[in-house]
Each structure stands twice: as C-alpha cells, then as structure tokens.
Amino acid sequence: MLAEKYPQEVKKILAKYPPEQKRSAVMPLLYLAQRESGYVTKEALKDIAAMLEITSTEVVSIIGFYTLFHDEKAGKYRMQVCTDLPCALRGADKFLEELCGNLGVKVGGTTADGMVTVEAVMCLAACDKAPMFQLQSADGIEYHENMTVDRTMELVEALRKSKA
Amino acid sequence: MSQYFLLRHRDIPGIGKIDVYKKNGGFEAFKKAVTSMKPAEVTDAVKASGLRGRGGAGFPAGVKWSFIPNNIWPHYVVANADESEPGTFKDREIMESNPYQFLEGVAIAAYAVGANAAYVYLRGEFWPVAHFLDEKIAEMEKAGFLGDKLFGTDYSLRIHTHLGAGAYICGEETALLESMEGKRGQPRIRPPFPAVYGLYGKPTVVNNVETLTNVPLIIEKGADWYKSLGTPDSAGVKIFSLSGRVKKPGNYELPFGTTFRELIYKYGGGIIDDRPVKAIMAAGASSTMIVADDKALDTPMDYASVRALGADLGSASVIVIDDTVSIDWVIGKTIHFFEHESCGKCTPCREGCYWMLHLIERIEHGEKTKENVELLHSVAKQMQNKCLCPLGEFSTMAVTTAIERFPADFKD
Numbered sequence: 052m053l054a055e056k057y058p059q060e061v062k063k064i065l066a067k068y069p070p071e072q073k074r075s076a077v078m079p080l081l082y083l084a085q086r087e088s089g090y091v092t093k094e095a096l097k098d099i100a101a102m103l104e105i106t107s108t109e110v111v112s113i114i115g116f117y118t119l120f121h122d123e124k125a126g127k128y129r130m131q132v133c134t135d136l137p138c139a140l141r142g143a144d145k146f147l148e149e150l151c152g153n154l155g156v157k158v159g160g161t162t163a164d165g166m167v168t169v170e171a172v173m174c175l176a177a178c179d180k181a182p183m184f185q186l187q188s189a190d191g192i193e194y195h196e197n198m199t200v201d202r203t204m205e206l207v208e209a210l211r212k213s214k215a
Numbered sequence: 216m217s218q219y220f221l222l223r224h225r226d227i228p229g230i231g232k233i234d235v236y237k238k239n240g241g242f243e244a245f246k247k248a249v250t251s252m253k254p255a256e257v258t259d260a261v262k263a264s265g266l267r268g269r270g271g272a273g274f275p276a277g278v279k280w281s282f283i284p285n286n287i288w289p290h291y292v293v294a295n296a297d298e299s300e301p302g303t304f305k306d307r308e309i310m311e312s313n314p315y316q317f318l319e320g321v322a323i324a325a326y327a328v329g330a331n332a333a334y335v336y337l338r339g340e341f342w343p344v345a346h347f348l349d350e351k352i353a354e355m356e357k358a359g360f361l362g363d364k365l366f367g368t369d370y371s372l373r374i375h376t377h378l379g380a381g382a383y384i385c386g387e388e389t390a391l392l393e394s395m396e397g398k399r400g401q402p403r404i405r406p407p408f409p410a411v412y413g414l415y416g417k418p419t420v421v422n423n424v425e426t427l428t429n430v431p432l433i434i435e436k437g438a439d440w441y442k443s444l445g446t447p448d449s450a451g452v453k454i455f456s457l458s459g460r461v462k463k464p465g466n467y468e469l470p471f472g473t474t475f476r477e478l479i480y481k482y483g484g485g486i487i488d489d490r491p492v493k494a495i496m497a498a499g500a501s502s503t504m505i506v507a508d509d510k511a512l513d514t515p516m517d518y519a520s521v522r523a524l525g526a527d528l529g530s531a532s533v534i535v536i537d538d539t540v541s542i543d544w545v546i547g548k549t550i551h552f553f554e555h556e557s558c559g560k561c562t563p564c565r566e567g568c569y570w571m572l573h574l575i576e577r578i579e580h581g582e583k584t585k586e587n588v589e590l591l592h593s594v595a596k597q598m599q600n601k602c603l604c605p606l607g608e609f610s611t612m613a614v615t616t617a618i619e620r621f622p623a624d625f626k627d
C-alpha cells in the first residue's frame with residue numbers, strides 16, 4: 052500500500068489540492084507507484100483508486116492516456132531518444148540508428164540483459180542540444196544532451212556496472 | 216551590450232539563489248504590489264504595458280486577468296510550463312536558471328486576481344525542474360514571500376507544482392485543467408473560458424511561464440518603460456528559441472521586431488556549412504512553411520509582421536531549414552508528431568491525422584505521385600475549421616503550405 056510505504060510523500064501530495072478535489076492527486080500518486088518497479092502494478096492501481104474514491108477503470112484510462120505511465124515491465128532504464136523535427140535536423144535519426152546497432156536492439160526493444168529499452172520520442176524541449184535523450188528509471192528522469200554514440204555506450208556500460 | 220530582462224542569469228550567474236535574487240531587487244515588485252497597490256491597479260499596469268501571452272496565442276495578459284469575475288470564488292492562477300511544442304525550449308531555461316523571477320511573476324498574477332493558491336503545471340519530463348522549483352518555493356516560504364499574511368497584510372498565497380505525464384495536448388489550457396483535475400487531458404468545449412470556468416470549475420488565469428516572468432519587470436519599472444521595448448504591436452522582449460540547421464542554436468532574448476535575418480545570421484551564426492536557407496517555421500511544428508526569400512528574412516519578428524507573411528509567430532520557436540532538406544520529409548515529421556499527439560476526442564483531427572500519416576508515408580516510400588500529393592493536401596484542407604481545439608488546425612498548417620509553396624519537393 053502506497054500510504055504505508057510512503058506515508059510522508061502521500062500526505063504531501065494530498066495536501067497540494069483542496070480536500071474535495073483529491074482526484075487531482077492521481078498523477079503524482081501514479082509516479083510514486085511507478086518508482087519501484089518502473090510500471091504501475093494491478094495492486095497499486097486498485098490502491099490509488101480506493102484512496103481517491105474513483106474506479107480502477109478511471110485510473111487505467113489515465114495510465115493509457117499519458118505516455119510516461121506504464122502498465123508493463125520494460126528494461127531497468129528507458130532511453131528515450133528525441134527524433135522530432137528540430138533534433139532530426141541535427142542528426143537524431145542517424146544517432147538512434149547507430150545506437151540501436153551498437154546495442155543490438157530495434158527501436159522499442161530491450162537489450163538482452165534487460166537493462167535498457169530504447170525508444171524514439173517526441174520533442175523534449177532540448178532542441179538546441181541534439182542528439183539528446185532522456186533516461187527514465189526508478190530514480191526519475193535525467194536529460195543527456197549533445198550526445199555521441201560513443202559517449203552513450205560508455206553511459207550504458209556504467210549503468211551495467213553500477214548494477215553489479 | 217548585454218542586458219537581459221528574462222534570461223537574467225546570463226548577466227548575473229547566481230540569480231537562481233534567493234539571496235542573490237534579493238540583492239538584485241528580487242521580490243520588490245511583489246512587495247510593492249501587495250503593500251501599495253490594489254489588485255485592479257496591478258491588472259491595469261499589466262494591461263497598459265501591452266504584455267501579450269508568450270504561450271502561442273499572443274492574447275493581452277492584463278485583459279485576460281480583467282475577465283476574472285468577482286462573484287465566483289475561489290480564484291486560481293495556473294502557470295503553463297508544459298512546453299512541448301517542437302522547437303520550444305525557453306521556459307525550461309527560465310525555470311532552471313532564473314526561477315525566482317518566474318515565481319515572483321506567478322505571485323503577482325495571483326495577487327492581481329485574488330488567488331490564494333497557484334499551480335505550476337510542468338510537463339512530466341521536467342521532473343527534475345519540478346523538484347528544483349519545489350526547493351525554490353520552500354525557500355520563498357522560509358523567507359516570508361509565500362504563506363499567510365504576506366508583508367503584514369491579510370493576503371496569503373501558496374504555490375504548488377504539478378507534473379503532467381507526457382502529452383502535448385495538455386499544453387492547451389483546457390486540457391491542462393482537465394489533467395490537473397486528475398482526468399485524461401482532453402480539451403473542453405469553449406465557452407465557458409477558464410477565466411470563468413477553470414480549475415475545479417472556478418475562475419482561473421492560465422499564463423505561460425515566459426509571460427509571467429515579464430510581470431515583475433512591469434510592476435517594478437512601469438508600463439511605459441516596458442512599452443518602450445519592442446514594437447507598437449508587440450511590446451517588450453521575447454525569447455526566440457532558434458533550432459534546426461543553424462550553427463548556433465539556442466535561446467536568444469531580443470526585442471520584438473528583430474528580423475529573421477538578424478536572428479539566423481547575427482545571433483545564430485548562419486547556416487551549417489554556409490548553405491542557403493530554404494524555409495523557416497516560426498512557431499515550431501504548428502507553423503506554416505515560410506519561403507525564406509529576402510522579403511521573409513527581412514521581416515521583423517512581431518505578431519503583425521509575421522502574420523502578414525502568411526504565418527504566425529506563436530511562441531517564437533524558429534526552426535530553420537536549409538537546402539539539404541526536402542520539405543516532404545519535414546512534413547513527414549510534423550504529421551507524425553500530430554498523429555501521435557492528437558487526443559482522439561474529435562473525429563476530424565483523429566481520423567485526419569491518421570490519413571495524413573498514411574499518405575505521407577506512401578509519398579515518402581516512393582509513391583510521390585500527383586494523386587497522393589493532391590489527396591494529402593485535400594485531407595488537410597478538409598480538416599481545417601472542423602476541429603474542436605487548435606491542435607487539429609495546427610496539424611494541417613505545415614502540410615498545406617508545404618505543398619503550396621514548395622511544389623518542387625513533392626515531385627520526383
């Protein structure tokens with residue numbers, strides 16, 4: 052149960068909104084639920100619905116609507132490369148292709164060791180620093196800007212080592 | 216000469232720290248407003264300054280504030296920090312580097328409309344920025360700039376951050392409010408407008424981050440000073456986010472009325488490999504395609520002049536395209552974006568984006584026939600004026616104008 056696992060944080064989240072509008076807490080609570088496993092489990096989903104007095108179906112539809120909520124397991128890290136127009140004008144497509152080649156995955160795929168899922172995403176508001184990606188993990192989101200394939204591979208190696 | 220008004224951290228590197236901000240006049244404007252001005256006087260000052268919204272539509276900020284009715288309570292202020300238009304990256308720099316000026320702007324807006332709670336809605340990817348702002352808000356509470364009975368008056372204010380979760384449509388103000396209420400971020404049918412029926416059905420001002428960051432300056436230095444910057448149609452300074460095939464992409468804070476040529480060549484260092492510039496999109500992916508001839512390059516960037524070019528300045532996200540790039544590829548990218556981001560609420564946009572994507576993929580994969588190109592143009596045309604919110608309209612702008620203004624790129 053979220054309220055038992057993170058009592059302080061749940062309290063802080065709920066305090067942001069008027070008491071009769073606690074439904075507003077659904078997105079922050081989903082982030083909290085996702086923190087550990089990288090996706091929202093069925094139990095967490097029911098838990099949030101009960102806490103906010105809405106139906107599980109409503110929570111499911113919210114998870115489905117927003118791209119940063121996940122209902123299934125992926126790699127430990129999601130490496131989300133921006134390939135939107137401004138970045139693509141500065142080599143993002145080629146960067147993604149080479150990166151996938153080096154990691155031995157297709158776009159959307161996960162490395163054999165389950166560490167990294169590589170995805171192509173829309174503009175991340177860092178268009179002057181392409182190629183760039185965000186690294187989504189249990190610890191949150193981190194931007195990596197002005198990247199090269201070599202430096203990205205070094206980063207992946209570092210992630211692999213830090214797990215060991 | 217460099218004097219920044221919005222990107223002040225470029226002049227004063229430590230401005231993100233509360234003591235440095237205070238030493239440089241920080242919170243004086245908020246204090247002045249709360250202790251010596253009536254809320255309506257604050258609104259009038261912003262009205263007189265000519266400040267227009269920087270989130271895309273360019274609506275006069277003070278006029279918007281004056282729509283808030285005084286017979287329905289409570290009131291809210293929501294800062295729009297969703298910043299998801301491809302080519303836009305200015306609000307992030309403001310929040311990361313000059314956060315207090317932005318938060319002071321939020322506070323002054325809240326005082327002007329009698330709101331005791333304000334929210335900053337950030338796109339989910341700005342997770343670290345939200346945490347950073349939370350720290351700054353806590354500092355302001357500690358220093359007595361937020362909380363109860365501010366400056367010894369009866370006015371109280373709290374500011375909270377709220378994270379979205381990856382949906383461009385949530386930048387549209389009514390979708391943003393739905394999202395804040397814990398629902399799917401789909402636009403509301405308007406009217407009623409947020410000024411009357413906003414967050415939790417209460418009167419709400421929604422303003423862009425950059426818009427609000429201008430407000431302390433106006434209160435501090437006055438409307439006349441503010442109007443002396445920029446052009447009669449577009450007062451003040453603007454951050455232009457320059458991206459694409461230029462040597463030095465980045466944010467440039469310049470007065471309205473700077474020309475495209477100055478932005479691209481004087482500030483942006485010119486085109487990569489010194490190629491000729493071919494096309495300009497002035498408002499991110501939601502732009503029409505401007506043919507970059509001399510007339511366009513010498514056009515001053517203000518709302519009216521850019522409109523006269525058959526385009527819009529929007530949030531001034533200038534994407535530069537050179538002659539190495541084919542325009543059909545460009546609209547392939549924009550269509551892909553809008554197809555992904557259409558919220559699906561109304562049929563013309565949902566189905567139209569799907570068909571545009573299907574057709575551009577055919578065209579990209581070798582079937583660059585007259586029939587396919589004409590069909591793509593006609594699908595886009597048929598969507599216009601039929602969509603529930605501007606996103607649907609945005610999705611067609613680059614498509615129709617690319618085909619009309621760059622016909623050679625749609626022939627084999």
Ligand SMILES: Cc1cc2nc3c(=O)[nH]c(=O)nc-3n(C[C@H](O)[C@H](O)[C@H](O)COP(=O)(O)O)c2cc1C
Pocket residue numbers: 267268269270271272273274276295296297298299300383384385386387388389421422423424426427604605606
């Ligand atoms: C599809 C769509 C996306 C938008 N995205 C943003 C955005 O990311 N940031 C923003 O400030 N305004 C955005 N807007 C404009 C807002 O609806 C609204 O006009 C603006 O926040 C008002 O603030 P302003 O008057 O200070 O510009 C968007 C509008 C549409 C239709």
Ligand code: SF4
Pocket residue numbers: 384401402556557558559560561562564565602603604605606607608
């Ligand atoms: S125009 Fe598109 S984004 Fe806007 S409401 Fe309709 S489907 Fe949703």
Ligand code: FES
Pocket residue numbers: 133134135136137138139173174175176177178179181301302303
């Ligand atoms: S297009 Fe990649 S960050 Fe904007």
